[in-house]
Every structure is written in C-alpha cells, then in structure tokens.
Amino acid sequence: MTDLSDFGYRQELKRSLSLTDLLVYGLVLISPTAVFPTFGIIYDMSAGMVPLVYVIGVVAMFFTALSYMAMSQEFPLAGSAYAYTRGTFGDSAGFIAGWAVILDYLLSPALIYIGAAVAIDAVLPGLPIEVWGLALLAMNTVINLRGIDSITRTNTGLLLLQLASLALFLIFAVVAVARGTAGAHLSLQPFFNAHRIAPDVVLGAVSIGVLNYLGFDQISTLAEEARGGPSLVAKATLLTLLVTAVLFVSQSYLASLFVLKLGAFPAGKASYAGFYTVGAMIGGAWFKGVLSIAGMFLAGIASALTAQASISRLLFSMARDGRLPRSFAHVDPKRQVPDRATVLVAIVTAGLILFFSYRLELLLSIVSFGAMTAFLFVHASVVRHFLWRKGSRNWWRHLIAPAIGFAIIAFVLLEMGVNAKRVGLNWVAVGVAIVLVRKVASRPSESANPRS
Secondary structure (H helix, E strand, C coil), X not given: CCCHHHHCCCCCCCCCECHHHHHHHXXXXXXXCCHHHHHHHHHHHCCCCHHHHHHHHHHHHHHHHHHHHHHHHHCCCCCCHHXXXXXXXCHHHHHHHHHHHHHHHHHHHHHHHHHHHHHHHHHCCCCCHHHHHHHHHHHHHHHHHCCHHHXXXXXXXXXXXXXXXXXXXXXXXXXXXXXXXXXCCCCCCCCCCCCCCCHHHHHHHHHHHHHHCCCHHHHHXXXXXXXXXXXXXXXXXXXXXXXXXXXXXXXXXXXXXXHCCCCCCCCCHHHHCHHHHHHHHHHCHHHHHHHHHHHHHHHHHHHHHHHHHHHHHHHHHHHHCCCCCHHHHCCCCCCCCCHHHHHHHHHHHHHHHHHHCCCHHHHHHHCXXXXXXXXXXXXXXXXXXXXXXXXXXXXXXXXXXXXXXXXHHHHHHHHCCHHHXXXXXXXXXXXXXXXXHHHHXXXXXXXXXXXX
C-alpha cells in the first residue's frame, strides 16, 4: 500500500520534495560539519582513532538504515517509528514508540539552539545565551510556518555554506600535509594504532560513532511530503548515511594527521576546540574563525530548523490518530503545514532553552535515549511485519540484519550514562502509564454491559 487512502488518511500536507530535497534535509540534520565541535572529544575517547569511530559508526547504523528503508516503503506515513510500530504491533506499542522518540525529537532543537547561542556568545558576548537561543528559535519558527518549500530553500542555502567551509578545510589540509606542516604526513595510524588499540576503545567507538549519525532516520517523517512514492524516502535515507560517512571519515582523517604525536587534548575547552586548533595550524586565526562560524552557528540554525519540522510532523501524525489531542493535527489550508503542532513545538522548545541553558551536560546525556529506543521498535517491526505477517523468506533482510541492528542499539543503550538511562526510563514509564490509564478509561463498565 502506497497511497494514504489505503491507511484511512487524506493527503493534507504538500507533496513537493524531490530526492535532492530529502538528501539536503538529512544532511542538514546530521550536519556535514558535525566533526568540527566533537573532534577533540572523540579523539580523547578513541585514543586518537577518530576516523575508526566513524567507520564503525556507519557500519553499525547501516543495519538501522536498512530497517527504516524497509518500513518506510510499507508505511509511507509521517509518523516514522510511531507509524511503523503502530501498523505492526498495534496502537499501544505504537504510542510507546512515538512517546520514546518524542524525547529525542523534542530535546534536539533546544540542544542545538543552546550550542549555537554559545558560539554567538563567544564572538558577541554580553547578552545571556538564552536570549540568543530564543531569537534563533523565533526566526526558525517563522520559516517553518511558511511551509515546507521555505524550509527546503533555507536548508539548501545553509548547507551550501557549510559545504563550502568544509571544502576549504579539505583543500587547506591537503596542501598542508603535502608541505609537512606541524609534522603532518600520510599515515594509517588514525585508523589503526597497534600501540593504543584495545577492546574498550573499539566498543566505545561503537557507542560514540552511532550517536554521531543520528538524524538520517528523521527523513521518514517527510514521507507524506515527498513526491515519487515511498521508495524516494528509502533511497534518501541510505544515501544520506553514506554521504555523511564519507565526509566524516575524510575530514577527521586529515585533521588527525596534524596531531599524530598528541596523546590527548587537554580536558575542557581545549578538547572542544580541537578541530579549530588544527584549522589555525593550516590556515591561521582567520581560518579558525571561519570554521567556528560554519561548524556551530550555520550548522546549528539549519539543523534546528529541520529538527523542528520533524517533531511537528510526528506530533501531527500522533494527533491525527487520536493519540495526542486532535487539535494538533490541524493543517494550515494555504501553506499545507501542521501549524498548531509547529507552534506547540516552539513553545516547548522555548521552555527547554530557558531550563537547560546552563545544564548542557544533562541535556547532552539524555537527548539520544529516545532515538535508540525507537530504533529497537523499528527493528522489531521489520521482523514481525515481513516474517510473521507476510511470510517473507528473505532471512538476511528481514531477520538477520534487523537482529544485528537491534543488538547494536541495545548495546549502545546499555553503555549510556546513568542520568540518560534514568531520565529515559522514567519518560518511557510515563508513556506506559498513559497507555494503561487510557485502556482502563475505555473499558466498558459492568453496568453498561451486563452479562446475559
């Protein structure tokens, strides 16, 4: 089934997105320059083997991408993991999956806005960072309310600026390696250092690498706005993951060549600015500033814009099914955008910015729990839908691959910090409680249904 009427829905959102649009959307969510602010941190945690982290990460996420591709073609709906789980396991399980992913989708914009505000504050100090965060939120909310075409145009422009800065880095880095700047030379050490490799480094790389690729899954929330059928979403999902992997591995490898003899970056700001330090080595102070603007400010605006669009589509989908107040399923008839859900996301994000502005470490620790939990539901949905319901005998695609993906995600969840697991499990518990309360409330009473 590929038409919304097959699922009992009307086409309300505007179908205008091409494969290129979806690819841009996915790249912006993950951010091609995500390596910039995280390079030093990952360098220290991986014993200097940052490219290895990204190689392991893309292999791990490949299995999750396969599951999203399979389910997006069977259920081409805006609800993503929620829609897949609901269509496979029923309303209650679908709500839990949707409730879990809300934790990630709803916290992500706030995290991005705070990060971008910190970057602005470094250049223009004086105003509280929550003021900058709220200002960026207001701007992006207006763009979201203008419609999906407005989001696409803005994303394309911001992505081109990010790619331009990344291209400059790659060119400068190649030239600097050829000149031997800072002792840089071609080496396989960033991929495999026999003196520092250890099981805990590899296992740690899995958990770090997986988290760096989060965002490709949110392409599926645009299923009802993509023209060309559900196969378009599947292609964009895999293509986004592969393109991002190439960009991550190439830039982290080149950056690593300039710090081959460094055991670790000093903890704190020096670690956060590791990539920018390399930028200063190869291009000077002005180039460090260029990378900082592209890596945090421009990337933050674009990523938060698309993250807001994703959560509003998820809320729209759940409200349309009556799992959230139906008023949030309202679609602006002119711009064909879920306007009330978009405004709700903006209000909640504003509150999160005010609360978490100086609690960034806590926010970082819990933001990915929801996504990982939703991935578990998606992998399980593949097995149930294809093997149990449709009798598929494609054991690799519909059993082995999702089982491997499930195991990897389960491992990542187990490796998360205590605070992340505590907050995440409490959030899921609230969702389970809501389901139980609704079941009790909807159960017919004995007086209303007397036994004969």
